[in-house]
Amino acid sequence: xxxxxxxxxxxxxxxxxxxxxxxxxxxxxxxxxxxxxxxxxxxxxxxxxxxxxxxxxxxxxxxxxxxxxxxxxxxxxxxxxxxxxxxxxxxxxxxxxxxxxxxxxxxxxxxxxxxxxxxxxxxxxxxxxxxxxxxxxxxxxxxxxxxxxxxxxxxxxxxxxxxxxxxxxxxxxxxxxxxxxxxxxxxxxxxxxxxxxxxxxxxxxxxxxxxxxxxxxxxxxxxxxxxxxxxxxxxxxxxxxxxxxxxxxxxxxxxxxxxxxxxxxxxxxxxxxxxxxxxxxxxxxxxxxxxxxxxxxxxxxxxxxxxxxxxxxxxxxxxxxxxxxxxxxxxxxxxxxxxxxxxxxxxxxxxxxxxxxxx
Numbered sequence: 563x564x565x566x567x568x569x570x571x572x573x574x575x576x577x578x579x580x581x582x583x584x585x586x587x588x589x590x591x592x593x594x595x596x597x598x599x600x601x602x603x604x605x606x607x608x609x610x611x612x613x614x615x616x617x618x619x620x621x622x623x624x625x626x627x628x629x630x631x632x633x634x635x636x637x638x639x640x641x642x643x644x645x646x647x648x649x650x651x652x653x654x655x656x657x658x659x660x661x662x663x664x665x666x667x668x669x670x671x672x673x674x675x676x677x678x679x680x681x682x683x684x685x686x687x688x689x690x691x692x693x694x695x696x697x698x699x700x701x702x703x704x705x706x707x708x709x710x711x712x713x714x715x716x717x718x719x720x721x722x723x724x725x726x727x728x729x730x731x732x733x734x735x736x737x738x739x740x741x742x743x744x745x746x747x748x749x750x751x752x753x754x755x756x757x758x759x760x761x762x763x764x765x766x767x768x769x770x771x772x773x774x775x776x777x778x779x780x781x782x783x784x785x786x787x788x789x790x791x792x793x794x795x796x797x798x799x800x801x802x803x804x805x806x807x808x809x810x811x812x813x814x815x816x817x818x819x820x821x822x823x824x825x826x827x828x829x830x831x832x833x834x835x836x837x838x839x840x841x842x843x844x845x846x847x848x849x850x851x852x853x854x855x856x857x858x859x860x861x862x863x864x865x866x867x868x869x870x871x872x873x874x875x876x877x878x879x880x881x882x883x884x885x886x887x888x889x890x891x892x893x894x895x896x897x898x899x900x901x902x903x904x905x906x907x908x909x910x911x912x913x914x915x916x917x918x919x920x921x
């Protein structure tokens with residue numbers, strides 16, 4: 563295992579890339595080869611709930627969560643597509659169980675960098691997974707590309723496997739579908755802060771991030787790291803939240819197995835809660851938005867505490883993720899459903915008011 567000088571990422575021995583088909587937003591969509599390969603990992607979908615350490619649960623979720631889209635404007639590729647962890651999922655499961663039994667290595671890895679944003683945490687988890695995969699060589703992570711003193715951007719991941727050398731962009735997103743309009747349009751899916759939008763994200767990835775690999779400055783850097791051709795792709799995971807009570811159609815190309823939840827405005831909470839008055843809901847900190855919530859009895863909020871929290875929330879409070887919890891046989895409370903509680907005027911600004919992109 564050697565250390566990459568640009569990132570401090572420790573990487574095992576060489577591995578490679580997967581051939582992809584380009585998918586366009588047209589009626590004759592095709593699935594990516596990588597998406598079909600990812601379906602092998604679905605047999606482990608329940609594993610994150612069986613693990614105990616929070617960061618290991620997030621690691622397992624990062625690897626095993628399905629993509630938001632099964633059809634996309636550019637090639638999608640699961641980072642482990644060509645790995646034996648994908649062809650033999652039980653090997654991956656055993657490694658994750660080992661991490662859960664001895665999480666100190668992962669904890670030390672994550673402590674090397676101060677991480678404030680959820681997206682960067684997600685990227686670090688992928689870096690850790692790839693640096694330990696037995697048949698992948700992680701060449702660089704968050705590799706800056708500079709030209710004439712200016713930074714053009716950075717490559718999230720550069721690695722090789724048995725299929726070649728890959729540049730891969732990562733993203734984890736939580737999008738809420740608008741109650742009005744055509745939900746199949748990517749522009750009708752916004753982030754909880756209404757500053758992000760699915761079509762804008764896809765446009766940024768496909769028109770800016772992926773083409774960065776073809777720029778002369780990037781090619782010069784890649785020539786030093788590897789003399790082999792580099793294939794660019796992305797991996798986008800997360801959740802899609804439908805409005806309550808109207809619901810909406812999923813975005814065009816949505817993965818039929820995508821993770822999902824609901825969202826509603828604060829003014830609608832009393833009516834929503836009256837439908838299941840005995841349900842136990844609890845706010846989830848942003849840093850814990852990845853893996854399904856796991857709450858011990860000592861951490862569980864009382865009904866009075868939740869009511870006080872709800873009463874103290876102003877009508878224009880920022881979006882808050884809630885999880886509905888039920889106890890398992892051991893008395894630990896596990897997430898059964900999640901929803902976003904948003905301001906009464908959501909979305910009032912941000913990406914909702916921006917013009918549609920070309921994606």
